[in-house]
Amino acid sequence: MVWPIRQKASCIFAPTMAAVSTLRLGLSNTHLGVHRHTSGPNQRSLAQAEETHIGFLHDIKRHPVVGVEALSDVSKAKNGLNFGELKDRFLSFKKQKFLKESEHFQNLAQVQDPKFMVIACADSRVCPSNILGFQPGEALMIRNVANLVPPFENGASETNAALEFAVNTLEVENIFVIGHSSCAGIETLMTMQDDGDSSFTHRWVVNAKVAKLRTKAATLHLSFDQQCRYCEKESINHSLLNLLAYPWIADKVRKKLLSIHGGYYDFLNCAFDKWTLDVNDSNSSLGEKHYSVKDRELWL
Secondary structure (H helix, E strand, O other): OOEEOOOOOOOOOOOOOOOOOEEEOOOOOOEEEEEOOOOOHHHHHHHHHHOOOOOOOOOOOOOOOOOHHHHHHHHHHOOOOOHHHHHHHHHHHHHHHHOOOHHHHHHHOOEEOOOEEEEEEOOOOOOHHHHHOOOOOOEEEEEEHHHOOOOHHHOOOHHHHHHHHHHHHOOOOEEEEEEEOOOHHHHHHHHOOOOOOOOHHHHHHHHHHHHHHHHHHHOOOOOHHHHHHHHHHHHHHHHHHHHOOOHHHHHHHHOOOOEEEEEEEEOOOOEEEEEEEEEEEEEEEOOEEEEEEEEEEEEO
């Protein structure tokens, strides 16, 4: 949808619907399972532990995160980034891009019509515009720690506010959740204890606790680094399924007006794994639903 920049948007959350309950996917295939159950107090832990799963056991060799000291040395070697260089970059953009494509940018000043909503990690090394070449006006983006989509029932956040605007107002055609290798947010999730830590980071990454529990259950034989690599992809799929609990997203997906995609950027090897959630290829029996993954590609 073409949306005038200066027009006032009025977005209202749709009435709450029951969120997709327990979601599963076996490691031997590419299906997600949804199991409905009662919500008694004795079943909540089990529901959380089994809620979401799309398995990726292959290619989980992990490289250690670069240490702070090493990053500091790199920064010193390059004399660091400063505002003088930022000014030069801006003026270069203006000369080489803005002025040469002035008509395009004048149009963007009036309207935006992005086809993509991108949810990516805040990590400084994995900017989607740099990696995938998104140009101004092509994608609405939200970046947060560990590229998470919080559950619908958790209420408002900057992430689902952006989702609501993208889906209901801009009418994007694709939601793309992008994770990456050596994710510090996922490493924090995998090491944190259930001791009520109240830090902002811990309170945020706990949104992917189900992905952590699924990872622990599936990777007991693997090293911690390999478990983190597994969880990096598991959390992406957990977020994809969380998207379906938003009624206005699920409705457009069912009507084939919106597609949901996952992506994983291995920046150590410069490889990108992309897949799409095939909600239309679902089946159900005895209250159980399965969603498959389609159009999976590995870009090398």
